[in-house]
Amino acid sequence: MSAARTKLQILIADDDAEDRMLISDALRESKYRDHISQVENGEELIDFLHQETKRPDLILLDLNMPKKDGREALKEIKTDELLKNIPVVILTTSNSEDDIEITYSLGGNSYITKPSGFHDMVEIMENVCRYWFKISELPNKAG
Amino acid sequence: MKEEVTLAALFDFATEGILVTNQKGEIIRINRAAEIMFGYEKGELDHRPIEWLIPMKARPMHSKYREGFAKDPHPRGMGKGMDLFAVRKDGSEFPVEVSLSPFTVNEHAYVIAFIIDITVRKQQQDAIRQQKEMLEAYSENLKASNEELQNFAYISSHDLQEPLRKIRAFGDRLKMMEYDKLGDQGKDYLDRMLNAAVRMQTLINDLLTFSRLTTRAKSFQPVDLEKVLREVLSDMEVTVEKSGAVIRHDPLPVIDAEPTQMRQLFQNLLSNAIKFRHENSVPEVTISCRTVHDDYGNELAEIRVKDNGIGFDTKYNDRIFNIFQRLDGLKYEGSGIGLAICRKIAIRHGGNITAESEPGKGATFIVTLKKQQFVPIPNEEND
Numbered sequence: 001m002s003a004a005r006t007k008l009q010i011l012i013a014d015d016d017a018e019d020r021m022l023i024s025d026a027l028r029e030s031k032y033r034d035h036i037s038q039v040e041n042g043e044e045l046i047d048f049l050h051q052e053t054k055r056p057d058l059i060l061l062d063l064n065m066p067k068k069d070g071r072e073a074l075k076e077i078k079t080d081e082l083l084k085n086i087p088v089v090i091l092t093t094s095n096s097e098d099d100i101e102i103t104y105s106l107g108g109n110s111y112i113t114k115p116s117g118f119h120d121m122v123e124i125m126e127n128v129c130r131y132w133f134k135i136s137e138l139p140n141k142a143g
Numbered sequence: 144m145k146e147e148v149t150l151a152a153l154f155d156f157a158t159e160g161i162l163v164t165n166q167k168g169e170i171i172r173i174n175r176a177a178e179i180m181f182g183y184e185k186g187e188l189d190h191r192p193i194e195w196l197i198p199m200k201a202r203p204m205h206s207k208y209r210e211g212f213a214k215d216p217h218p219r220g221m222g223k224g225m226d227l228f229a230v231r232k233d234g235s236e237f238p239v240e241v242s243l244s245p246f247t248v249n250e251h252a253y254v255i256a257f258i259i260d261i262t263v264r265k266q267q268q269d270a271i272r273q274q275k276e277m278l279e280a281y282s283e284n285l286k287a288s289n290e291e292l293q294n295f296a297y298i299s300s301h302d303l304q305e306p307l308r309k310i311r312a313f314g315d316r317l318k319m320m321e322y323d324k325l326g327d328q329g330k331d332y333l334d335r336m337l338n339a340a341v342r343m344q345t346l347i348n349d350l351l352t353f354s355r356l357t358t359r360a361k362s363f364q365p366v367d368l369e370k371v372l373r374e375v376l377s378d379m380e381v382t383v384e385k386s387g388a389v390i391r392h393d394p395l396p397v398i399d400a401e402p403t404q405m406r407q408l409f410q411n412l413l414s415n416a417i418k419f420r421h422e423n424s425v426p427e428v429t430i431s432c433r434t435v436h437d438d439y440g441n442e443l444a445e446i447r448v449k450d451n452g453i454g455f456d457t458k459y460n461d462r463i464f465n466i467f468q469r470l471d472g473l474k475y476e477g478s479g480i481g482l483a484i485c486r487k488i489a490i491r492h493g494g495n496i497t498a499e500s501e502p503g504k505g506a507t508f509i510v511t512l513k514k515q516q517f518v519p520i521p522n523e524e525n526d
Contacts, residue, residue: 022312093305116308116344118315 007034011056013045015065026121032129042068058132063092078107087132160258168193182232198230216245238265293358300351310340349480356487363516366402368395375409388417392430399516404488411481416450427451443511451505
């Protein structure tokens with residue numbers, strides 16, 4: 001039951017500080033983002049999400065993190081009544097097909113392998129944000 | 144009369160041990176082979192109880208068996224698949240295989256026993272089982288070592304890629320933000336740095352591919368090379384179209400091979416054939432195939448991939464199949480591992496690869512692959 005937002009509140013979960021920096025820089029180029037928050041691991045992610053006032057419109061989730069990795073966190077989010085409708089886009093260095101399958105089976109909304117070029121990252125973030133922003137505006141979302 | 148003599152001779156000279164017992168379990172007839180087998184003098188065992196030939200601890204059991212057998216006599220084998228032991232005069236035990244046949248004469252019940260000393264056979268079986276266990280242990284070790292290698296290769300490449308990714312990402316970002324402020328030399332240096340990072344990424348990926356030729360190899364299976372070629376050409380459709388290349392080929396056979404590696408082989412050879420083309424002429428690639436034999440008489444498929452490209456000096460023939468060896472400097476794209484991969488694949492398949500060429504006149508790469516590979520039969524429990 002979120003109030004209509006004009007832009008997206010985005011949460012980045014990644015244990016690598018440089019990657020967090022690159023992702024948020026790439027997001028800044030996107031006109032759809034409103035506010036960017038960051039957490040370092042799965043534990044912090046879940047704690048953050050349980051604070052109702054801070055719930056994001058989109059989560060960018062790395063898979064390999066200490067203290068509860070992305071897979072576990074994804075599972076918890078997608079089985080939690082209050083959290084399961086938040087779109088979770090996996091953003092990882094892994095290009096293993098196993099990880100793609102795991103993501104899908106746990107209810108992940110998309111799977112992106114981190115690109116090498118910054119330009120590519122910007123383009124990807126632009127596309128992801130536009131998609132989920134449009135979705136969030138639809139009157140009859142599923143779920 | 145004659146027949147009795149023949150039968151008697153058969154009995155006495157049979158190499159198998161044969162004896163006959165009566166209902167009381169007394170040995171009433173025994174041939175020389177049996178006496179020798181058990182270490183007795185001629186006649187020593189006449190009218191002796193059969194239990195003399197049974198190891199002490201098994202005697203009580205054996206009497207019971209005899210009683211049971213007498214009640215329901217039928218031909219049977221004993222000792223098959225079990226460890227049945229008999230005892231010699233000197234007390235030493237040895238493994239035997241026994242088959243029993245009951246018969247009746249004048250309402251008296253008798254039993255014939257055919258006995259084989261299987262000491263040697265057992266030893267051989269034990270030796271074989273030992274060898275098998277050793278082989279299995281060796282194979283397990285190999286598997287474990289392979290997995291370790293694979294993990295190492297994967298982790299190294301993964302960990303090595305990470306800093307490279309950062310270099311490219313931040314370099315790219317720098318370009319975006321500060322390109323105009325950099326000045327010509329600055330721009331040049333930055334571009335060179337980023338190019339180097341890309342090359343390094345390619346190198347690492349290629350090394351990983353190379354190591355996976357052994358660590359991730361699937362087992363040999365019948366592979367239709369026609370189909371493989373079709374699929375590779377389909378994957379390369381864009382390259383082929385862009386270059387206008389014309390590709391002709393002989394029908395290719397079905398051989399025992401590792402399917403992924405056959406793809407890699409054809410992919411590398413064809414992409415080279417097109418890549419190293421003359422600037423202003425239509426690249427033509429011809430693939431031919433015939434059967435040859437190796438020194439051991441094995442049938443090999445000899446596949447020739449001939450192009451009309453720039454060719455090379457064959458004094459470099461050995462070098463080009465080494466890892467990372469390139470003859471052209473950095474002019475052409477690629478890390479130089481393609482031919483090393485082809486060679487490794489060919490050798491794994493019991494063949495080899497070589498090249499014929501003249502500078503300016505194209506090149507022919509000749510690959511041989513064994514048509515049949517030994518495929519170990521899965522383990523079946525032996526009797």
